[in-house]
Amino acid sequence: MTVKNRDSIMSIKPYVPGKPIDEVKRELGIDDVIKLASNENPLGPSEAAKGAMLEAACNMHIYPDGSSFYLKEAIAKKYNIQTENVIIGNGSDELIKLIAETYVNPEDEVVIGSPSFSEYIFATHLMGGKIVSVPLTADNRFDLAGMIAAITEKTKVIIICNPNNPTGTMVNKQEVNAFIAQVPEHILVVFDSAYAEYAEDDGQYESGSTYVIKYPNVIELRTFSKIYALAGLRVGYGIAAAETIAMISRTREPFNVNAMAQAAAIAALQDITHVEQSRKVNHEGKKYLYDQFQQMGLKYIPTHANFIMVDVEKDSKEVFQALMAKGVIVRTGDIFGMPTYLRVTIGLPEENERFIKALKEILKK
Ligand SMILES: *Cc1c(COP(=O)(O)O)cnc(C)c1O
Numbered sequence: 001m002t003v004k005n006r007d008s009i010m011s012i013k014p015y016v017p018g019k020p021i022d023e024v025k026r027e028l029g030i031d032d033v034i035k036l037a038s039n040e041n042p043l044g045p046s047e048a049a050k051g052a053m054l055e056a057a058c059n060m061h062i063y064p065d066g067s068s069f070y071l072k073e074a075i076a077k078k079y080n081i082q083t084e085n086v087i088i089g090n091g092s093d094e095l096i097k098l099i100a101e102t103y104v105n106p107e108d109e110v111v112i113g114s115p116s117f118s119e120y121i122f123a124t125h126l127m128g129g130k131i132v133s134v135p136l137t138a139d140n141r142f143d144l145a146g147m148i149a150a151i152t153e154k155t156k157v158i159i160i161c162n163p164n165n166p167t168g169t170m171v172n173k174q175e176v177n178a179f180i181a182q183v184p185e186h187i188l189v190v191f192d193s194a195y196a197e198y199a200e201d202d203g204q205y206e207s208g209s210t211y212v213i214k215y216p217n218v219i220e221l222r223t224f225s226k227i228y229a230l231a232g233l234r235v236g237y238g239i240a241a242a243e244t245i246a247m248i249s250r251t252r253e254p255f256n257v258n259a260m261a262q263a264a265a266i267a268a269l270q271d272i273t274h275v276e277q278s279r280k281v282n283h284e285g286k287k288y289l290y291d292q293f294q295q296m297g298l299k300y301i302p303t304h305a306n307f308i309m310v311d312v313e314k315d316s317k318e319v320f321q322a323l324m325a326k327g328v329i330v331r332t333g334d335i336f337g338m339p340t341y342l343r344v345t346i347g348l349p350e351e352n353e354r355f356i357k358a359l360k361e362i363l364k365k
Pocket residue numbers: 039090091092093094117161165192194222223224225226231234235236
């Protein structure tokens with residue numbers, strides 16, 4: 001006899017991560033491998049964050065502050081809100097799961113864009129909820145009107161990834177304003193703003209943080225994994241009305257965020273120069289890649305994030321394999337329903353050049 005599992009977990013598909021550098025080195029027996037697959041910051045953590053980690057390392061026999069008090073304080077200060085409006089997670093991935101655990105009953109509906117970030121589907125299915133996917137518009141942006149139209153009496157949560165992963169597209173201030181005004185108050189709106197710091201918007205980008213105090217049914221998620229370059233430490237945060245934060249906090253493990261992550265995140269938040277530098281490297285890498293794609297006659301989706309979807313006009317799995325054989329790891333679009341696209345993270349200039357050189361050889365352009 002086997003132990004019977006919960007039915008709802010059978011709809012969970014395993015997460016497909018970007019291939020780790022060491023795995024590719026092992027499998028191919030090559031030494032010189034670069035990873036442009038998981039939207040990590042190629043500059044690495046700021047010196048201040050590294051210093052904070054080293055200092056914290058000596059105290060790892062002590063449990064972390066379960067309330068992440070100083071990190072919450074630093075975040076509250078940044079947004080001019082109270083610590084009661086902040087929750088810290090073991091990555092924003094954890095917060096997505098906690099939100100589902102707090103609000104999603106079996107059969108409840110969670111409205112998401114498609115394609116978007118796969119964690120939303122995981123967390124919903126884990127709780128036995130139903131995913132309602134609203135396809136992106138023809139220009140690969142969130143269809144906010146379509147999402148409003150998808151609301152039923154079972155709708156519990158709507159998740160807006162802005163800028164969106166994997167397309168890099170964004171919805172603007174006017175569109176978000178109009179959307180928020182139409183969502184009933186009993187539905188939670190989650191803004192996943194993992195790439196907010198990269199949005200090049202001419203004032204058109206509106207972060208979810210604008211809405212969180214005014215609307216108790218809105219939460220914004222941010223992460224230290226992307227522009228703050230701390231993906232390995234696992235730390236992210238949510239900001240929302242105090243009652244919403246208190247409710248979600250019920251589902252949180254007492255020591256969900258480790259002490260090194262708390263210390264590094266505080267330091268990273270304060271290192272504005274590193275953030276500026278990261279944005280600049282991204283901007284320049286983006287321009288270079290756009291230019292190269294244009295010269296190669298490849299279509300791409302203009303991005304507001306640190307990655308670009310490029311159409312290689314053939315099965316991207318083949319191109320992915322060929323790139324990997326040359327030591328360049330990217331992501332294929334098939335997992336996002338865009339089988340001829342590759343998603344490439346914008347790297348350092350030499351990494352971008354190496355990717356382009358390899359791509360040219362493979363596509364003979
Ligand atoms: C990378 C990413 C996150 C961040 O996840 P962490 O768990 O904080 O590392 C969240 N949302 C989206 C859309 C992402 O791409």
